[in-house]
Amino acid sequence: MALLDVKDLRTTFRTDDGLVKAVEGVSFSVEPGQTLGIVGESGSGKSVTCLTIMGLNDRRSAVTTGEAFFKGDDLLTMPSSKLRSIRGNEIAMIFQDPMTSLNPVHTIGWQLVEAVHLHQDVSRSQARASALDVLKAVGIPRADQRIDDYPHQFSGGMRQRVMIAMALINNPDLLLADEPTNALDVKPQAQILKLMGTLQKEFGSAIVLITHDLGVVAEIADDVVVMYGAQVVERATVNELFARPSMPYTWGLLGSLPRIDHDVERLAQIPGSPPSLLNPPTGCRFHPRCKYAMSICQSVMPELLAAGGSATHLSRCHLDQATRDAEIKKLESGHFAEVT
Ligand code: SF4
Numbered sequence: 001m002a003l004l005d006v007k008d009l010r011t012t013f014r015t016d017d018g019l020v021k022a023v024e025g026v027s028f029s030v031e032p033g034q035t036l037g038i039v040g041e042s043g044s045g046k047s048v049t050c051l052t053i054m055g056l057n058d059r060r061s062a063v064t065t066g067e068a069f070f071k072g073d074d075l076l077t078m079p080s081s082k083l084r085s086i087r088g089n090e091i092a093m094i095f096q097d098p099m100t101s102l103n104p105v106h107t108i109g110w111q112l113v114e115a116v117h118l119h120q121d122v123s124r125s126q127a128r129a130s131a132l133d134v135l136k137a138v139g140i141p142r143a144d145q146r147i148d149d150y151p152h153q154f155s156g157g158m159r160q161r162v163m164i165a166m167a168l169i170n171n172p173d174l175l176l177a178d179e180p181t182n183a184l185d186v187k188p189q190a191q192i193l194k195l196m197g198t199l200q201k202e203f204g205s206a207i208v209l210i211t212h213d214l215g216v217v218a219e220i221a222d223d224v225v226v227m228y229g230a231q232v233v234e235r236a237t238v239n240e241l242f243a244r245p246s247m248p249y250t251w252g253l254l255g256s257l258p259r260i261d262h263d264v265e266r267l268a269q270i271p272g273s274p275p276s277l278l279n280p281p282t283g284c285r286f287h288p289r290c291k292y293a294m295s296i297c298q299s300v301m302p303e304l305l306a307a308g309g310s311a312t313h314l315s316r317c318h319l320d321q322a323t324r325d326a327e328i329k330k331l332e333s334g335h336f337a338e339v340t
Pocket of ligand 1: 291
């Protein structure tokens with residue numbers, strides 16, 4: 001049984017301007033100890049997908065349908081008290097900006113001890129010992145002294161390590177990490193990704209990693225979901241996605257990645273902007289930005305179907321296989337598609 005099994009998840013927000021369909025028919029599963037990367041540009045629906053699973057959307061404006069089974073129980077329909085006891089305990093979240101997630105008026109140690117006490121019946125000294133252990137595990141130097149520092153006394157990279165410690169302190173089965181390295185420079189970013197991989201092995205947690213960066217996915221994920229315009233447009237194992245990416249939006253994301261095995265003067269970029277979710281394009285949501293768009297693309301939304309003959313690889317595109325194969329060949333030889 002999958003640890004997390006999300007089926008046909010849909011989230012709509014009521015706004016003054018109308019209904020915003022932020023997540024439309026998203027399905028995926030995560031096995032114990034595995035990492036799923038959810039990738040896409042801003043506004044693709046990836047963060048709302050995770051907030052919906054965690055029951056963290058504003059209930060006054062959000063309408064949710066579908067199923068999100070965690071260890072066999074549907075997170076979307078369980079009583080709030082049960083969901084609260086799972087959050088921060090069996091499922092933990094790491095947000096992209098640690099400064100807004102940590103309380104500036106309390107020490108790191110106080111906040112970690114509180115996180116333990118919310119879910120475990122242990123003494124204060126036992127909770128503090130756990131806090132110290134987890135700070136050491138995430139690589140905080142002189143953790144026994146720094147445990148009594150405040151968040152502003154830590155650098156950005158160290159604060160993100162503290163957030164990871166906060167997420168791991170109750171030994172969760174599932175970590176939802178929303179752009180955990182977004183606010184960091186390249187070096188601490190690489191260190192945090194390496195740390196997450198190491199801790200995953202040590203703690204055995206599964207990870208859902210939300211990112212706009214396929215390079216990050218390549219580093220850490222087992223499976224990938226590509227989202228565009230609130231929908232899943234491609235789903236595959238990480239090896240399948242990088243070996244045979246199946247549709248133009250994914251080609252565009254890959255084209256914007258720097259590669260050390262090919263010399264290019266400039267990286268390709270996807271022109272235009274992501275679609276408005278208030279009034280999305282008809283047919284394929286990507287058609288206004290896609291150089292391969294045909295007339296059918298403007299009127300008929302492609303289904304998410306098997307791609308490349310693999311049961312684990314799905315994509316949403318009207319292109320025939322010969323055109324896809326030719327484009328994949330170009331990708332392999334380093335001539336990235338300019339999706340214009
Ligand atoms: Fe491009 Fe058409 Fe495929 Fe959409 S369905 S990605 S517009 S070719």
